[in-house]
Every structure is written in structure tokens, then in C-alpha cells.
Amino acid sequence: MYLLELGGEDDAFAACEARSAATGLERIAPGLAVANAVVPDRVRGLAYTHRASDLLGRTDADLESARTLLEAAPIDREGPVAVRATDVHGSTGISTERAERELGQVLVDRGFSVDLEDPDHLLRATFSEGRLTDDADDGVLESEADDAESERGEDVSVCALGWLAAESVRDFGERAPTDKPFFQPGSMDPLLARAIANVAGARPGATVLDPMCGTGGVLVEAGLVGADVIGTDAQRKMAEGARENLRAFLEVDEPSPIGVERGGWSVGRGDATRLPLADDAVDGVVFDAPYGRQSKIDTHRLEDLVAGALSEARRVAPRAVVVADRSWASEAREAGWELEAAFERRVHRSLTRHVLVLSEER
Ligand SMILES: C[S@@+](CC[C@H](N)C(=O)[O-])C[C@H]1O[C@@H](n2cnc3c(N)ncnc32)[C@H](O)[C@@H]1O
Structure with missing residues (x-):
């Protein structure tokens, strides 16, 4: 499974574009999606997806849950690591510096060395909260659906962790x-x-x-x-x-x-x-x-x-x-x-x- 970090203002449109680079894509929270497989060259060419990461796991958008997830997750990687955290649209209020420090400590406790400048593996820690509209409604006749929009969907709170696999080229x-x-x-x-x-x-x-x-x-x-x-x-x-x-x-x-x-x-x-x-x-x-x-x-x-x-x-x-x-x-x-x-x-x-x-x- 892969974690995709979407960009731009319209997640449904970003997901539509990301489907050109991924299979089995499903949005899981504002700004975040998961997919069964991705083609790295195509991820590099996406406009409204910033990164795809090899999904380590997901939990609720709080630091305690994220630490527990990382402590228990199987990791078959070697070499120096670093953690980069994102609070999508500032929706969770989580301190990304603290998340990077505490999750980095979990990795150190598991025997990894940290190299912030040039890590072999970069762990993306993404936190997002908000209303997730139904994936089936993505982009389909939005204007007709506008009135019902605010009532549809569910409130979600997600932390997803993944090892960076491909980044889009922002040129x-x-x-x-x-x-x-x-x-x-x-x-x-x-x-x-x-x-x-x-x-x-x-x-x-x-x-x-x-x-x-x-x-x-x-x-x-x-x-x-x-x-x-x-x-x-x-x-x-x-x-x-x-x-x-x-x-x-x-x-x-x-x-x-x-x-x-x-x-x-x-x-x-x-x-x-x-x-x-x-x-x-x-x-x-x-x-x-x-x-x-x-x-x-x-x-x-x-x-x-x-x-x-x-x-x-x-x-x-x-x-x-x-x-x-x-x-x-x-x-x-x-x-x-x-x-x-x-x-x-x-x-x-x-x-x-x-x-x-x-x-x-x-
Ligand atoms: C909105 S512009 C396209 C802008 C373009 N996407 C860009 O980034 O520059 C529409 C274009 O359609 C062209 N156009 C108008 N009628 C046309 C026709 N019958 N056949 C082909 N092109 C036509 C115009 O000359 C104009 O360049």
C-alpha cells in the first residue's frame, strides 16, 4: 500500500489526476489518499500530488497513537533515517517539530541512526483532520451535488506513516x-x-x-x-x-x-x-x-x-x-x-x- 500526499485546493481533482499514476486509489482524509500500487516515474510527473510513500500504517491524528504505531510496525530497512512531519492544512494543530523529534526517538530506540541531511530512508508522518466526502462522489457532477455536499461525508482524524518512495518534480x-x-x-x-x-x-x-x-x-x-x-x-x-x-x-x-x-x-x-x-x-x-x-x-x-x-x-x-x-x-x-x-x-x-x-x- 502507498500513501499519497495531495496538493492544491481540490482533493477530488487531485485524486482524479493521481489515478493516472496509481491503482486502487482511495481518499482517506483531507489531502491524503492510499493506493495499492504506484508508478514512480508517473508520480514524479504529477501536478497535484506531492509525494508517494510506502505505507507503514495509519491511526488517529495524535502523537501518542503515531508513536505506538511506529513502535510496533515491522521495519525491514537499514541505514540512517529521518522523519518529516506535516499537519495537512494545519487541521490538527499537532506540532510537527515535536512529532519529528518523538518519532525520530522511536526509530533511535529501535536501533536506527538519524541523518537529517542525507538519510537513506525518510519517514513521512502526515496528520489530517476534517470532513471526507464520499469517494464515489469524487468530481461527478459536483454542481448538481453542491446542496447535499455539506451533509455528506464523515469526519475523520488520520495519522499515516510511510517511507518516502517518490516525489513530484516541482519545477x-x-x-x-x-x-x-x-x-x-x-x-x-x-x-x-x-x-x-x-x-x-x-x-x-x-x-x-x-x-x-x-x-x-x-x-x-x-x-x-x-x-x-x-x-x-x-x-x-x-x-x-x-x-x-x-x-x-x-x-x-x-x-x-x-x-x-x-x-x-x-x-x-x-x-x-x-x-x-x-x-x-x-x-x-x-x-x-x-x-x-x-x-x-x-x-x-x-x-x-x-x-x-x-x-x-x-x-x-x-x-x-x-x-x-x-x-x-x-x-x-x-x-x-x-x-x-x-x-x-x-x-x-x-x-x-x-x-x-x-x-x-x-
Ligand atoms: C483558450 S485558447 C487555448 C489556450 C491554450 N491552452 C494555451 O495554454 O495557450 C483557445 C484557442 O483556440 C483556438 N481556436 C479557435 N477556434 C478554433 C478552431 N476552429 N480550430 C482550432 N483552434 C481554434 C484559438 O486560436 C485559441 O488559440
């Missing part, structure tokens, strides 16, 4: 849209771009398409986790700019910190409603639909553009993730997609971002 700041060679307003931030690329199935050996690629933000992130990427955009300026960005971030000599080879790429000018691709040509489609008030769309009404793009996406791929300023769920169903999950995130007063996860009908 997103190096790819802020404004720092890229080609920037346009409306570019997606690299964290969300990475997450939706992962949800769409980006990984070595997979091909991901963004038919409205803009500056190529999603394609860069999908390529960095090893997927081959294809982009189209109706505007020549965008297609050229996306090429510039992909060249800058995917044609790099140093090895990737994630540990996978960066994917290949191709970008051309094209219409998302008439893709120059064969049926079933790609593994996943991701697009960030134009926002009615911001984008200029010469040839289509926005409704026709999104409906056309959804049905072309369905023709070329078994899976898609769509980001937009409204839901587009009924258009997705009409295009033959099944709605696997839907997430909403308020960006500011006049913009709520909708993320739809679509799969082929079973």
Missing part, C-alpha cells in the same frame, strides 16, 4: 506562461495543464492531441511526462508560437528530472472541427475551449465550435479532457462521450473554470 515555476518564448493572454498555467494532460493519459508511448493548442501550454506538459504530442490551432500566429514553445521545452539536451524521455511533437494550423487525422489516431485529446468573451473565433459560433471539436475528438480518441468557462456536458454527451467526472474551480468573481473528463461510452 512548474520555470514555465510560467509569461516567461515562455511565446506568450499570449489566456495561456493556461502549467500546473493545471500538467494535471489535465495526465488525466487525458499523457505518458511514454501515448499520443496526446490539443486541437486548439494556443501557446502550446498543455502540449509542453504532456511532452514533459513523455507523451508524443500533436497540436493544431486555427490561427497561424498561435501554431507558430506553440512550435517555438515546444522547441524550447521539449528539445532539451539534459535528462528530464522526471526520469522519462521527453516526447516528440508536431504542430500545424488546423480547424478543430475538421481534424487532419485518421479515426482513432491518438490516445487522448485535451482542449481549453475559447472563452466566449475573450477569444476571437472567425468561422464558428462558440457552440458550434465546441460541439464540432467534441465530436472530432470522439472520432480520433477514446478519452478527452475539456476545460472551459462553462460546462459543455450536454454537448459532450451529444457527441457520444460518457461524462466520467466534472470539476469546477472558481478562478475569480467572473470566471469559474469547468473541467470535464470524458471517455468513450461502454
Whole structure:
């Protein structure tokens, strides 16, 4: 079993992304999940999971219980150790310094030496309290479920201990849209771009398409986790700019910190409603639909553009993730997609971002 430490504000969305790197994932407390197995390279490429650890055990969120758990747990490791504790969202009020000291002492009593600078094994001690919504409700039609949300779920108090196995690479700041060679307003931030690329199935050996690629933000992130990427955009300026960005971030000599080879790429000018691709040509489609008030769309009404793009996406791929300023769920169903999950995130007063996860009908 593995312990996953989730990041970001939306655990349901973080769990959805983490499922691209783990099997049998279940949320156990705010900010925490467990999984039967994880793929370390993919954990390194997650946006909204910080760490995966080999689970030693779990108990209630108090230090006494954590000490008892650690005293009794089987440990088949050798070499120096260190303990790092986290109080998720400050929800338990536990002193992390005290937790690190006392749990470290338990390990010393069990015969381990402590090396805070360079331990062979790092024990993660995570404490979290709060309301856990039902895993089955994760992200599914959240807007319709909002009223019932506050009544559902259970209050939990969890301490989970685990040996660090993989950490995600936090280099997103190096790819802020404004720092890229080609920037346009409306570019997606690299964290969300990475997450939706992962949800769409980006990984070595997979091909991901963004038919409205803009500056190529999603394609860069999908390529960095090893997927081959294809982009189209109706505007020549965008297609050229996306090429510039992909060249800058995917044609790099140093090895990737994630540990996978960066994917290949191709970008051309094209219409998302008439893709120059064969049926079933790609593994996943991701697009960030134009926002009615911001984008200029010469040839289509926005409704026709999104409906056309959804049905072309369905023709070329078994899976898609769509980001937009409204839901587009009924258009997705009409295009033959099944709605696997839907997430909403308020960006500011006049913009709520909708993320739809679509799969082929079973
Ligand atoms: C919201 S932006 C995408 C932003 C992109 N995710 C990024 O990070 O830069 C939407 C893009 O759709 C493109 N677009 C509009 N109509 C299109 C069409 N019919 N076919 C392909 N692209 C289109 C626009 O040129 C614009 O670049």
C-alpha cells in the first residue's frame, strides 16, 4: 500500500489526476489518499500530488497513537533515517517539530541512526483532520451535488506513516506562461495543464492531441511526462508560437528530472472541427475551449465550435479532457462521450473554470 500526499485546493481533482499514476486509489482524509500500487516515474510527473510513500500504517491524528504505531510496525530497512512531519492544512494543530523529534526517538530506540541531511530512508508522518466526502462522489457532477455536499461525508482524524518512495518534480515555476518564448493572454498555467494532460493519459508511448493548442501550454506538459504530442490551432500566429514553445521545452539536451524521455511533437494550423487525422489516431485529446468573451473565433459560433471539436475528438480518441468557462456536458454527451467526472474551480468573481473528463461510452 502507498500513501499519497495531495496538493492544491481540490482533493477530488487531485485524486482524479493521481489515478493516472496509481491503482486502487482511495481518499482517506483531507489531502491524503492510499493506493495499492504506484508508478514512480508517473508520480514524479504529477501536478497535484506531492509525494508517494510506502505505507507503514495509519491511526488517529495524535502523537501518542503515531508513536505506538511506529513502535510496533515491522521495519525491514537499514541505514540512517529521518522523519518529516506535516499537519495537512494545519487541521490538527499537532506540532510537527515535536512529532519529528518523538518519532525520530522511536526509530533511535529501535536501533536506527538519524541523518537529517542525507538519510537513506525518510519517514513521512502526515496528520489530517476534517470532513471526507464520499469517494464515489469524487468530481461527478459536483454542481448538481453542491446542496447535499455539506451533509455528506464523515469526519475523520488520520495519522499515516510511510517511507518516502517518490516525489513530484516541482519545477512548474520555470514555465510560467509569461516567461515562455511565446506568450499570449489566456495561456493556461502549467500546473493545471500538467494535471489535465495526465488525466487525458499523457505518458511514454501515448499520443496526446490539443486541437486548439494556443501557446502550446498543455502540449509542453504532456511532452514533459513523455507523451508524443500533436497540436493544431486555427490561427497561424498561435501554431507558430506553440512550435517555438515546444522547441524550447521539449528539445532539451539534459535528462528530464522526471526520469522519462521527453516526447516528440508536431504542430500545424488546423480547424478543430475538421481534424487532419485518421479515426482513432491518438490516445487522448485535451482542449481549453475559447472563452466566449475573450477569444476571437472567425468561422464558428462558440457552440458550434465546441460541439464540432467534441465530436472530432470522439472520432480520433477514446478519452478527452475539456476545460472551459462553462460546462459543455450536454454537448459532450451529444457527441457520444460518457461524462466520467466534472470539476469546477472558481478562478475569480467572473470566471469559474469547468473541467470535464470524458471517455468513450461502454
Ligand atoms: C483558450 S485558447 C487555448 C489556450 C491554450 N491552452 C494555451 O495554454 O495557450 C483557445 C484557442 O483556440 C483556438 N481556436 C479557435 N477556434 C478554433 C478552431 N476552429 N480550430 C482550432 N483552434 C481554434 C484559438 O486560436 C485559441 O488559440
